[in-house]
Amino acid sequence: MNPATADFFPALAALGPFGPAPRLAAGVSGGPHSLALALIAQDFCRAQGGSLLALVVDHGFRAESAAEARWTAGTLAARGIAARVISLGLPRGAALQERARAGRMAAMLSVCASDGYPWLLLGQHRLDQAETLLFRALRGSGEAGLAGMAAARAAPEAMILRPLLGTPPAALEALLAARGILPLRDPSNDDPRFARVRLRRSLADPGGEGQGTAALAEAARAFARRRAAAEEAAAARLAGVARIDPAGWAFLPPGALGADRVAVASLAALVRLLSGDEHAPSTAATRALLARGEGTLHGVHWQGGWLVREPVACAPPVPALDGAAWDGRWRLRGHPPDGFLLGALGAARAGGLDRKRRRGWPARLLAGLPALWHPGDPAAAPSIPALEDGPGTPFRLDFCPAGGAISGYKGLENKNGER
Structure with missing residues (x-):
C-alpha cells in the first residue's frame, strides 16, 4: 500500500x-x-x-x-x-x-x-x-x-x-x-x-x-451543518403530524404543521418527495400553499388533507421493462409480461374501480398511482402494484424519488419493511 x-x-x-x-x-x-x-x-x-x-x-x-x-x-x-x-x-x-x-x-x-x-x-x-x-x-x-x-x-x-x-x-x-x-x-x-x-x-x-x-x-x-439541522427539524415535524405512504402519497391535515420556518421547510420537503422533482419548490410558493391549506404545487395536489400526484403532471408511459424508471418516482423491478406499459392509472381507470378495491382511497389519489396495462388489450384490468396483496407477482415497483428520501424521516417503509 x-x-x-x-x-x-x-x-x-x-x-x-x-x-x-x-x-x-x-x-x-x-x-x-x-x-x-x-x-x-x-x-x-x-x-x-x-x-x-x-x-x-x-x-x-x-x-x-x-x-x-x-x-x-x-x-x-x-x-x-x-x-x-x-x-x-x-x-x-x-x-x-x-x-x-x-x-x-x-x-x-x-x-x-x-x-x-x-x-x-x-x-x-x-x-x-x-x-x-x-x-x-x-x-x-x-x-x-x-x-x-x-x-x-x-x-x-x-x-x-x-x-x-x-x-x-x-x-x-x-x-x-x-x-x-x-x-x-x-x-x-x-x-x-x-x-x-x-x-x-x-x-x-x-x-x-x-x-x-x-x-x-x-x-x-x-x-451544510445548518442545512442538516433544518432537515432534521423538518423530518421531526412531519413525523409527528403526517402519514407518508410508500405508494407515493401523504395525508397532512391543514394547519397541522404550523406556520413557522420549520413548517414551510417540512411542506417543501414533502412536495419534493411526492413530485419526483430533484429540488424542492421555492420558499415563497410553499409558504403560499401552507397558508391556503390546499392547492397544487409541482404537480402535487393538496385537498382535504390528501397530498397526491396529479395524473396530468405525470410523465408519459414507458415500456414496462426490468429497471425502468418512471415519473422521477418509481423504478420497476422484475419482469412483467411482454408488451405492457408503465404509467399513471389515470382518472378514467381510477373511477372505474369498485370501492372495495380502492382500499378507501379517493379516486383522485389512485389516478396518479403507477399502473401496468397492455395497450392492445383494452378489456384487461390494469395491474396496480400499490393495491396488490402479497408477493405473488413476478415484479414490484419501488418508490425511489429523484431527490431522495426526506433526510431523517423514519416512517416511510415499503410493504416489505425496507426503507
Missing part, C-alpha cells in the same frame, strides 16, 4: 461504514483529481478486501473524447483498476456543461444499479466546493444552496459520495506526480465562456491552498 494514498483514507472512511469487502464505483474522467481519487479508492478497497470499478464517461462532443476515454481506461488497467467506458454521444448546444453533468451522473448511477455497486465516488475537491458556493451566491441561492455540494447524498441507485471536498487540488496533483502519472487536461476547464471558469480565476488559487478558498470551503461546511 502506498502511504500517500493512506493519508486520504480517513475522509473516505468517514462517509461509511462500508462493511466487509465493499464494492465501490468511481467516476474517472482522466483528469488529475478523478485519477487521484481512483488511486485512493483502489488502495482503500484492497485494504478492506473489496473491489473498485472506475466508470469513464465519453460525452462525445469533442472529436478526441473517445481516444481520451480509451487512454483513461488503459491507464487505470495498467494499475490494476477495472474500468468501463460509457459512451453518451451528447450533441453540442445550449447548457452544454449542465447537460454533460446530468448525462454523466445518470449513466454512472445506472451502472451502479445494474451491477450492484452501492456507492459512487466523485472527485470534487476544496476548490470545486468554493466555486460552487460563489456560483450559488451570485445566483441568489438561500441557505440550503450555500451549503454547497453534499459529501454524501442518497440516490435511488447508489449513495453518491464526495470524499475529497476538504482536500486542496494541489495535494491530489502531488499524489499523481509521485506515481508518475501525467493526467489529461480538459480544455473546457480553462474556457472563460463558462461562469465557473471565471469564478475560479477570480479566486487566483489554482492549488486550492489559499486562505480565501479555505474560508469559502469552511463557510460551505457551516451552511
